[in-house]
Amino acid sequence: ASIVLLPGDGIGPEITQQAKRVLEAIGDRFGHEFTFQSQLIGGIAIDETGDPLPEATIQACRDSDAILLGAVGGPKWDDPSAKTRPEAGLLKIRKELGLFANLRPIKLFNQLIDASPLRREIIEGTDILFLRELTGGIYFGESSRTGSGPDETASQAMVYSVREVERIVRLAAQAAKGRGNRLTSVDKANVLEPSRLWRQTAARVMAEEFPEVQYDVVLVDAMAMHLINRPSDFDVVVTGNMFGDILTDEASMLPGSLGMLPSASLGSGGPGLYEPIHGSAPDIAGKGIANPLATILAAAMLLRHSLNAETEAAAIEKAVADVLAAGLRTADIARGGPSVSTDAMGDAVV
């Protein structure tokens, strides 16, 4: 299988390197041949080519079986008057590859339960899979500016079609069948027309195609509350692009160990994109102390979703649980205790 690495900025190269080593170990152990090539994205791509997502990167990704991304962005490229920004590369690759579904498992590692900002009895047992629609909604709606002075007005449209809602709801319902068999759809149907279309479409898909999956709907404001006081009540949650952006970031704080959380962005048929949830952490870049585990767990998702290699994925996840159980911690999850380097953590998992 051919895998494109997009190390990106900040700690991106360090953590991607460890995940690559883990994939190589899996290749050796299970007799797979993985070929890797690195391509540019984000700030480093702007520096070297002027474009946060060069054509060569898009082409290599199209030709690959799967993509492993580190992280993009940093203060160097934060000038608001700059022509382009690293994040533009992210938005563009999602659209170019048709990656319409972002999967974010929010799972508590029991060994790290004391790192959670939530009290133990509330966070215990939390294991949610979010599916965020990633190529529609207000992110890609038409925008405009008109008027001037105090009357200057800016607009951007939230748009969803039945087709877009159907495909993400189907994926979410299928995921639910492989887990706790429960799906929650989140919208703001009491105010927004696209949410009403979302709610109707989701209800129809669930009734016609997945009558066996337990299904409910929650308003986005209520969901923002439930995540804090009863996170362990949810199984699979599906929602639109903007609500998903906010809710998955909120949820990512709950386990208290952002450095442990991977995500996958999938399309229909083409390669999937796998990455840690956390950012490029420019403040610790190059120091060899970044936590590679989220990227390693992203590699596990890559095996599962793009290469259909469930045993191999589970082997990585077990290795990560084992190194945690053995007491290994990078600085971000050490809570002041002894910590190991990025390399040492990679070694342990390998």
Place this chain on the structure above:
Amino acid sequence: ASIVLLPGDGIGPEITQQAKRVLEAIGDRFGHEFTFQSQLIGGIAIDETGDPLPEATIQACRDSDAILLGAVGGPKWDDPSAKTRPEAGLLKIRKELGLFANLRPIKLFNQLIDASPLRREIIEGTDILFLRELTGGIYFGESSRTGSGPDETASQAMVYSVREVERIVRLAAQAAKGRGNRLTSVDKANVLEPSRLWRQTAARVMAEEFPEVQYDVVLVDAMAMHLINRPSDFDVVVTGNMFGDILTDEASMLPGSLGMLPSASLGSGGPGLYEPIHGSAPDIAGKGIANPLATILAAAMLLRHSLNAETEAAAIEKAVADVLAAGLRTADIARGGPSVSTDAMGDAVV
């Protein structure tokens, strides 16, 4: 001063009644003459008139100095195929009275710190004032449906004008000056055109008119995270309608005692609307066990913001702190311990 009471649905009448008693006690003590009249809103207004916000209610509100609302909604009016819904009354009164700013103080009551879902060291010291823009943004943007079958598409526009942003940012900056002198503006300027206009306008207003107020900007997804792992770092937070809906509900969970949180909706000049944050709690309606303290604290905000009666407002807030210190708890905040009735809690504050 003339005050319109809008008891609404569920526990609304019970809790509004206690807040009225407290205002009467304030009137006696400080020599004010308050006149009260009750009007219909929400589900009960639909039942009696077919309209969740009858014309008589709008007129009475327009003629008043301030409005105290209980809560609206309930399963009785939840039928998705109904012509109108209780919440429509809320949206309409905001728009009719030009209530463009929703103020939500999120303050931890130290006596209730163990009710918080967050660990003590994280929630301690939290005292945020949110200002949510309430009559613009995607809530009131143009919406449409086109096409059919899988191509059916629904759209709704997020729209902000410079004028709308200016007035809410000014109010927020003024509020910051009366508190910790720090203001955080929340947007999604890396993706949305209205957020870029918001960010530019806010920056200009702050630089030109409030150079002495410490000012920063945070993306909405990052804010959803910060509220969970460092809520005590914020002073005043200003944001748009949709982001405010989500973030204030998220924040309302942090103290763990929703029954304690009031809110105010203000326009320029006309009467303000004051209400508890919590809903109509139909499951406990009529049992005499609802917590009236959020509504009583909303009455304190009414005195402060609409009647310019700061001493009187502070007297109510002190009375609430005192009854908590004395150990009185309604069932929702009793954590299984002994609890008192709605009336008894009202008596104690009076």
